[in-house]
Amino acid sequence: MSDLLQNIEIESAPNPTASVIWLHGLGADGNDFVPMVRELDLQGLPGIRFVFPHAKQMPVTINGGYMMRAWYDISVADLTRREDEGGLRDSQRDVEALIAREKARGIPASRIILAGFSQGCAMTLQTALRHPEKLAGMLCLSGYLPLGEKVAHERTEESIDTPIFMAHGRQDGVVPFLRAEQSRAILDGLGYTIEWHDYPMQHSLCFEEVQDISAWMKKVLA
Numbered sequence: 001m002s003d004l005l006q007n008i009e010i011e012s013a014p015n016p017t018a019s020v021i022w023l024h025g026l027g028a029d030g031n032d033f034v035p036m037v038r039e040l041d042l043q044g045l046p047g048i049r050f051v052f053p054h055a056k057q058m059p060v061t062i063n064g065g066y067m068m069r070a071w072y073d074i075s076v077a078d079l080t081r082r083e084d085e086g087g088l089r090d091s092q093r094d095v096e097a098l099i100a101r102e103k104a105r106g107i108p109a110s111r112i113i114l115a116g117f118s119q120g121c122a123m124t125l126q127t128a129l130r131h132p133e134k135l136a137g138m139l140c141l142s143g144y145l146p147l148g149e150k151v152a153h154e155r156t157e158e159s160i161d162t163p164i165f166m167a168h169g170r171q172d173g174v175v176p177f178l179r180a181e182q183s184r185a186i187l188d189g190l191g192y193t194i195e196w197h198d199y200p201m202q203h204s205l206c207f208e209e210v211q212d213i214s215a216w217m218k219k220v221l222a
Helices: 085-104 119-128 148-154 177-189 209-219
Strands: 007-011 018-023 048-053 058-062 066-069 112-117 137-141 162-171 196-198
Touching: 018 085, 018 119, 018 162, 066 085, 066 148, 085 112, 112 119, 119 137, 137 209, 162 177, 162 209, 177 196, 196 209
Parallel strands: 018 048, 018 112, 112 137, 137 162, 162 196
Antiparallel strands: 007 048, 058 066
């Protein structure tokens, strides 16, 4: 198992009984979504441990080879072409190690949400669809399904029962709205239960979305 990724941890209450592992986007780090712990209305939920890992530093081709935190390389703006399968699978192992640590600390898989924004969303789907246990949920924000042609053969039967929240901005210029719709269609065709939301925004989050995430989390962690 690879070394555990550096990460930030915040507990909403002592002795948490659920965990949310939240994966940031390209060029950001774990600090990016720390404010969400305050912004989400967690009233009525048991204690939650939020884990915000930092992706490793790597050269990113589309950004001129500049070193930055990334879950995998991106070569071209068309996200479906020349996908970095090796990078995706390496980071999948890193995320699996974080899930394993939560389980070792007493949180069952069924109480772990895997969440992510943009590249982090891609990693959420890459990992959770192949996980050998049902998770509490996949929170998929402004991202897409990577290695889409391999999912039907690689996804686990257990993952079918994991609820999926997908949200996207209709004016997203980074991950096109069509790409998110195509990802949704593939998952829908494979029998996954998806709660879909779209908003009049770009590659970001909005207040209404935070409210919708809160309501969904209350549902899957009730």
